Amino acid sequence: MSMVAGTIVMVNDGMPSYLVKYEDAVANFLTVKMHKHANETALGTLLRAMQNDFELDNLRLDELASIKLHDQIGSLYVFEIVEPIEVLANSGYKFVEASNLHALLETVDMSSAPKLL
Numbered sequence: 001m002s003m004v005a006g007t008i009v010m011v012n013d014g015m016p017s018y019l020v021k022y023e024d025a026v027a028n029f030l031t032v033k034m035h036k037h038a039n040e041t042a043l044g045t046l047l048r049a050m051q052n053d054f055e056l057d058n059l060r061l062d063e064l065a066s067i068k069l070h071d072q073i074g075s076l077y078v079f080e081i082v083e084p085i086e087v088l089a090n091s092g093y094k095f096v097e098a099s100n101l102h103a104l105l106e107t108v109d110m111s112s113a114p115k116l117l
Helices: 042-050
Strands: 002-012 015-023 026-028 030-034 059-069 072-081 093-097
Touching: 002 042, 002 059, 030 042, 042 072
Parallel strands: 002 072
Antiparallel strands: 002 015, 002 030, 015 026, 015 093, 059 072
């Protein structure tokens, strides 16, 4: 079993905000378990988890990076939105400016994958 994470980035006035999910007052990216023995792919597993809360046709894959998840290295998929979305606050989701997510962003290894152009 491996872990995979995802977020949605939204830029306002040049400042990126990332979609996080709060659990016990701690911000985390959406994280799901991927079962390789079931022939699951990281992206497929993440999209299946996201389809309950987000319109997948409104998302565009922007970046792929590595992230430390529960003492393992996993994939972090970053999506951009095409049209503005409403965040499901009752599900714990919130857009938070990058400047307020130092500890979470330090778990990301941005040098591990090239920026998709």
